[in-house]
Amino acid sequence: EAGVAQSPRYKIIEKRQSVAFWCNPISGHATLYWYQQILGQGPKLLIQFQNNGVVDDSQLPKDRFSAERLKGVDSTLKIQPAKLEDSAVYLCASGTNTDTQYFGPGTRLTVL
Amino acid sequence: DAKTTQPPSMDCAEGRAANLPCNHSTISGNEYVYWYRQIHSQGPQYIIHGLKNNETNEMASLIITEDRKSSTLILPHATLRDTAVYYCIVRVPYNTDKLIFGTGTRLQVFP
Numbered sequence A: 001e002a003g004v005a006q007s008p009r010y011k012i013i014e015k016r017q018s019v020a021f022w023c024n025p026i027s028g029h030a031t032l033y034w035y036q037q038i039l040g041q042g043p044k045l046l047i048q049f050q051n052n053g054v055v056d057d058s059q060l061p062k063d064r065f066s067a068e069r070l071k072g073v074d075s076t077l078k079i080q081p082a083k084l085e086d087s088a089v090y091l092c093a094s095g096t097n098t099d100t101q102y103f104g105p106g107t108r109l110t111v112l
Numbered sequence B: 001d002a003k004t005t006q007p008p009s010m011d012c013a014e015g016r017a018a019n020l021p022c023n024h025s026t027i028s029g030n031e032y033v034y035w036y037r038q039i040h041s042q043g044p045q046y047i048i049h050g051l052k053n054n055e056t057n058e059m060a061s062l063i064i065t066e067d068r069k070s071s072t073l074i075l076p077h078a079t080l081r082d083t084a085v086y087y088c089i090v091r092v093p094y095n096t097d098k099l100i101f102g103t104g105t106r107l108q109v110f111p
Helices: none
Strands: A005-007 A010-013 A019-024 A031-037 A044-050 A053-056 A065-068 A075-079 A088-095 A101-103 A107-111 B009-013 B018-023 B032-038 B045-050 B061-064 B070-075 B084-091 B105-110
Touching (some): A005 A088, A019 A088, A031 A075, A044 A065, A075 A088, B018 B032, B018 B084, B032 B061, B070 B084
Parallel strands (some): A010 A107
Antiparallel strands (some): A005 A019, A031 A044, B032 B084, B084 B105
């Protein structure tokens, strides 16, 4: 079975610019997660979708971050405007109501 | 916050067993112990989970103490490809709740 796909793999932008990341979950997975992983730390949830509805966005900086999951499949995460502290790896994961979340390879964002 | 404590780093010789400890003294009765690992430049990967009995699969073994306050992940014959950060997570199973990661243990397997 195909895994979670993410693009781009790497992105370099200057502060105050905007950026968008894309995620295609495993087919049939209703739950989709976006995690942020800062260097040296474990991943931290930004937002969780169940189908196309938001389950948890309590840790999403809503003044600059937004995410959507149209039609309950693909998802995009946007940052506008980016700050230096947004430099991190952005991981997308998908799952069902079983024990395993499947992670994509991540997008490494560098903000200069 | 993560409910687990792990050593920041460990070394292991290739071919030897790697034993990675985890403390979870505040684990609740309905919480399981999960292990994930993250190889460099990849997303985390599920390894194994358990409640109170020892568990084994094709990747690893999980030993949970009788009081459930700590556990050990065992990679019986470590290879260079096992070099990764290993995360111990406690959570209620069979749900879609987020994973709460700590800082994990960085395992370096050397030749």
